[in-house]
Amino acid sequence: MRAFAKLFADLDETNKTNEKVRVLKEYFTSVTDHDKIHTLALFTGRKPKRQINATFVRTWAMEMAGIPPWLFEESYQVVGDLGETIALLLPRNTSEQHKSLTEWIGEMNALANMDEAGRKQWLTDAWASMSQQERFVFNKVLTGSFRVGVSQNLIIKALADISGLDAATLTHRIMGNWDPNTFSFSQLMQEQDASDDISRPYPFYLAYAIQETSDQQKTAEEMEESLGDPANWQAEWKWDGIRAQAIYRDGKIFIWTRGEELSTDKFPELHGFLKELPDGTVLDGEAICFSDGTPLPFNVLQTRIGRKNLSKKILEESPMAFIAYDCLEYAGEDIRHLPLSERREKLEELQSKTSFPEIFRLSPVVDFSSWEDLYDLRLLSRENHAEGFMLKRLESTYQTGRKRGDWWKWKVDPLSVDAVLMYAQKGHGRRADLYTDYTFAVWDGDKLVAFAKAYSGLTDKEINQVDYFVKRNTLEKFGPVRTVKPQLVFEIGFEGINKSNRHKSGVALRFPRILRWRTDKKIEEADTIETLKNFLG
Amino acid sequence: MPGKPLLEFNDNGIYCAAGKFYIDPWKPVDDAVITHAHSDHARWGSKNYLAHHLSREVLKYRLGAEINLQTVEYGETVFKNGVQISFHPAGHIIGSAQIRVEYKGEVWVVSGDYKLEDDGVCTPFEPVKCHSFISECTFGMPVYNWKPPLEVHAEINRWWQKNIEEDRASVIVGYSLGKAQRILQHLDMSLGKVYTHGVIENTHEALRRNGIQLNPTTRITPQSNKDEVRKGIILAPPSSVGSPWMRRFYPYDFGYCSGWMALRGAKRRRAADRGFVLSDHADWDGLLQAIDATGCETVYLTHGYTAAFSRYLAEIGYDAHEAHTLYGGDEAVEEDSSTVELVNEEGEVIQPGEGAAEI
Ligand SMILES: [Zn+2]
Ligand SMILES: [Zn+2]
Numbered sequence: 038m039r040a041f042a043k044l045f046a047d048l049d050e051t052n053k054t055n056e057k058v059r060v061l062k063e064y065f066t067s068v069t070d071h072d073k074i075h076t077l078a079l080f081t082g083r084k085p086k087r088q089i090n091a092t093f094v095r096t097w098a099m100e101m102a103g104i105p106p107w108l109f110e111e112s113y114q115v116v117g118d119l120g121e122t123i124a125l126l127l128p129r130n131t132s133e134q135h136k137s138l139t140e141w142i143g144e145m146n147a148l149a150n151m152d153e154a155g156r157k158q159w160l161t162d163a164w165a166s167m168s169q170q171e172r173f174v175f176n177k178v179l180t181g182s183f184r185v186g187v188s189q190n191l192i193i194k195a196l197a198d199i200s201g202l203d204a205a206t207l208t209h210r211i212m213g214n215w216d217p218n219t220f221s222f223s224q225l226m227q228e229q230d231a232s233d234d235i236s237r238p239y240p241f242y243l244a245y246a247i248q249e250t251s252d253q254q255k256t257a258e259e260m261e262e263s264l265g266d267p268a269n270w271q272a273e274w275k276w277d278g279i280r281a282q283a284i285y286r287d288g289k290i291f292i293w294t295r296g297e298e299l300s301t302d303k304f305p306e307l308h309g310f311l312k313e314l315p316d317g318t319v320l321d322g323e324a325i326c327f328s329d330g331t332p333l334p335f336n337v338l339q340t341r342i343g344r345k346n347l348s349k350k351i352l353e354e355s356p357m358a359f360i361a362y363d364c365l366e367y368a369g370e371d372i373r374h375l376p377l378s379e380r381r382e383k384l385e386e387l388q389s390k391t392s393f394p395e396i397f398r399l400s401p402v403v404d405f406s407s408w409e410d411l412y413d414l415r416l417l418s419r420e421n422h423a424e425g426f427m428l429k430r431l432e433s434t435y436q437t438g439r440k441r442g443d444w445w446k447w448k449v450d451p452l453s454v455d456a457v458l459m460y461a462q463k464g465h466g467r468r469a470d471l472y473t474d475y476t477f478a479v480w481d482g483d484k485l486v487a488f489a490k491a492y493s494g495l496t497d498k499e500i501n502q503v504d505y506f507v508k509r510n511t512l513e514k515f516g517p518v519r520t521v522k523p524q525l526v527f528e529i530g531f532e533g534i535n536k537s538n539r540h541k542s543g544v545a546l547r548f549p550r551i552l553r554w555r556t557d558k559k560i561e562e563a564d565t566i567e568t569l570k571n572f573l574g
Numbered sequence: 575m576p577g578k579p580l581l582e583f584n585d586n587g588i589y590c591a592a593g594k595f596y597i598d599p600w601k602p603v604d605d606a607v608i609t610h611a612h613s614d615h616a617r618w619g620s621k622n623y624l625a626h627h628l629s630r631e632v633l634k635y636r637l638g639a640e641i642n643l644q645t646v647e648y649g650e651t652v653f654k655n656g657v658q659i660s661f662h663p664a665g666h667i668i669g670s671a672q673i674r675v676e677y678k679g680e681v682w683v684v685s686g687d688y689k690l691e692d693d694g695v696c697t698p699f700e701p702v703k704c705h706s707f708i709s710e711c712t713f714g715m716p717v718y719n720w721k722p723p724l725e726v727h728a729e730i731n732r733w734w735q736k737n738i739e740e741d742r743a744s745v746i747v748g749y750s751l752g753k754a755q756r757i758l759q760h761l762d763m764s765l766g767k768v769y770t771h772g773v774i775e776n777t778h779e780a781l782r783r784n785g786i787q788l789n790p791t792t793r794i795t796p797q798s799n800k801d802e803v804r805k806g807i808i809l810a811p812p813s814s815v816g817s818p819w820m821r822r823f824y825p826y827d828f829g830y831c832s833g834w835m836a837l838r839g840a841k842r843r844r845a846a847d848r849g850f851v852l853s854d855h856a857d858w859d860g861l862l863q864a865i866d867a868t869g870c871e872t873v874y875l876t877h878g879y880t881a882a883f884s885r886y887l888a889e890i891g892y893d894a895h896e897a898h899t900l901y902g903g904d905e906a907v908e909e910d911s912s913t914v915e916l917v918n919e920e921g922e923v924i925q926p927g928e929g930a931a932e933i
Contacts, residue, residue, distance in 0.1 A: 108716065
């Protein structure tokens with residue numbers, strides 16, 4: 038655990054990519070294979086099962102720190118991370134521990150067979166034997182909230198340097214359904230063999246956005262300049278669902294969603310068409326709610342995804358379809374190296390044979406001969422229930438991760454309104470000492486009504502200025518929230534809007550964010566609730 | 575009938591009606607008693623200032639050479655309209671004081687900002703007995719517990735050494751008044767030379783005029799040899815972070831010294847390569863210990879976590895109140911209000927017409 042805590046601290050102590058890779062390599066070459074596979078599992082989001090309820094962890098921490106519950110909660114508000122809060126509040130350690138990461142994880146798993154008193158004893162003894170840094174990392178693993186500020190690419194790079202395997206192969210190997218308690222590091226490093234996991238998905242190829250804002254759109258000429266001849270490009274609507282990879286191998290089906298989560302059971306409607314595909318087929322596409330030949334708004338899907346059990350009602354209200362746009366494996370062969378045009382042919386062939394054409398759909402290719410055509414068509418995105426276009430070079434191979442050049446997303450302008458800052462709250466984590474979380478309001482008659490919360494979008498300098506303003510213009514405080522004098526106006530952008538009975542304003546926004554600070558506007562110039570409701574259409 | 579309290583908070587600052595003076599006023603007043611020279615405590619525009627000897631040159635540099643300033647030694651007493659005033663070491667920065675006010679047997683102490691650890695640079699904190707204590711609580715949450723400062727200084731020197739070995743420049747960032755001197759005096763001078771940003775060097779010059787001995791430093795100017803500077807350590811204020819001035823020393827590692835560095839989130843926000851937890855304010859235990867040592871019954875809290883901290887004090891038996899003041903509230907704000915406008919792109923200090931800096 039000490040080496041692992043040090044790795045975490047070392048990664049935390051530098052912002053430089055090369056340095057992070059160096060630190061990772063040093064770690065991976067110095068610990069046992071058991072620790073390596075557990076580390077890799079933690080770094081790729083494969084958390085051990087949580088064995089102690091968070092409420093117990095809190096209670097025992099408060100007892101050990103000797104502070105009242107309210108002060109513990111306030112501390113948590115300040116720090117923004119439970120594991121870190123506890124690590125900071127506990128008294129200094131009275132002994133030392135020398136157990137490895139694997140041993141600690143073993144002990145955590147063994148808690149399942151222990152009673153409450155035993156767990157408490159175990160946890161308080163563990164805390165008393167750890168430095169602050171060890172405790173922090175330990176708490177994160179224990180509470181199932183371990184996250185590391187290192188991209189998977191860096192881990193892959195370090196492992197590739199050590200093992201001599203290439204990065205794309207490694208990226209593919211560490212995906213899938215493995216468990217660090219039964220899968221070994223050497224298995225991971227071995228050349229492809231029969232033991233290969235049939236559930237394993239391919240890494241998604243992700244597109245970059247064509248950068249624009251509502252008042253700085255790309256013209257058709259600019260598109261021509263940066264992307265060249267439109268004949269080399271395929272355009273598809275950008276669907277507002279969940280990116281998913283559907284696999285059929287050895288008579289089994291697997292559906293992976295963008296967060297690399299195995300979600301097969303969440304989409305029973307898709308099972309039928311998958312099972313009749315030829316063996317060894319992998320499709321990339323969008324899982325989306327679809328009814329009467331039309332996609333349903335995203336919040337329908339969101340509601341469904343949030344449910345633990347798919348009741349009959351939910352299945353009726355939010356029927357799923359799969360809009361396929363790529364084929365990654367055909368007849369058991371990885372075809373990602375083929376150009377898009379050839380992969381598309383295979384995809385169309387597969388789709389033409391389906392007996393579920395209402396569910397297994399093709400993402401239509403949008404016909405266009407010039408960028409002007411496409412520019413005009415893009416304005417119809419919302420009528421087509423899309424967020425804009427995906428632009429893909431016809432010759433492009435299917436790459437790994439987010440890569441520039443061959444795939445682009447070209448979204449319609451964000452919807453936006455001018456709104457007044459009404460409430461502010463201190464940020465969590467990296468902004469725990471500043472007021473960074475804001476609630477915005479628009480006019481309803483002569484009253485301001487809150488309608489959206491937004492966090493991101495300001496520069497650090499602007500955040501400091503708003504923080505300065507908040508601290509000096511607080512009208513009232515309740516808990517961590519401050520009501521501020523209505524004075525500052527911001528332009529708030531969002532991706533979509535829906536009616537909502539749960540919100541005072543009657544609307545709920547999707548992905549609201551701050552586009553800019555309108556220092557040129559007075560609060561009287563902010564928009565009204567009618568403006569927002571007009572977006573409902 | 576209980577009379578008016580000896581000290582009260584009004585729109586201008588902490589007011590003593592009996593003595594007709596203010597302590598650390600945030601608006602211009604006739605008579606200002608100043609705990610220390612940080613910009614949230616020592617503000618421009620008052621007619622008369624009273625401060626500690628060692629604040630003299632910095633106050634003149636910051637507020638203008640023409641200010642009407644009287645200075646005193648720690649322990650020396652001054653009377654204003656029959657109210658007795660004396661200054662006592664606060665251990666916060668050079669020249670920082672707690673202000674003791676006594677009238678008709680009633681004693682109040684205004685802490686200004688303080689810390690309990692001896693930083694080896696300024697006169698260490700001394701507790702002063704009083705009935706009522708106006709205390710800062712910038713870091714008044716139990717998550718703040720400082721490591722012994724000498725450990726932190728050793729970390730800084732090791733970091734500098736490592737950067738030298740790996741051929742990276744070292745840029746160490748801390749507030750120009752207080753933190754910068756503390757860092758400087760604990761650097762291992764055998765490792766190399768110390769180069770300073772103009773804002774910090776101006777402060778050092780003021781302190782040296784005040785008779786303070788500081789380790790030797792070299793001001794960075796447009797004529798400075800970049801390769802030479804990169805071999806040493808660069809002492810810079812927070813306002814220079816990410817500026818073209820700093821970027822010209824690339825490749826560098828940048829370390830940030832502040833109490834806020836105790837939280838991972840705060841460190842990430844400043845995008846520092848290294849965060850060194852070094853604070854000129856008391857931590858949780860330090861605050862409790864200092865308050866206890868005054869023997870006071872009533873506490874007023876300023877700066878930072880006033881609500882939570884006063885609630886906690888009330889629970890352990892104090893008559894504790896949150897005071898509404900315009901003091902910095904946190905080191906970050908204090909730091910951000912440093913003399914940003916006075917530095918041009920090259921890091922050169924732009925001298926205003928009169929030579930006195932207006933902050
Ligand atoms: Zn101060
Ligand atoms: Zn202060």
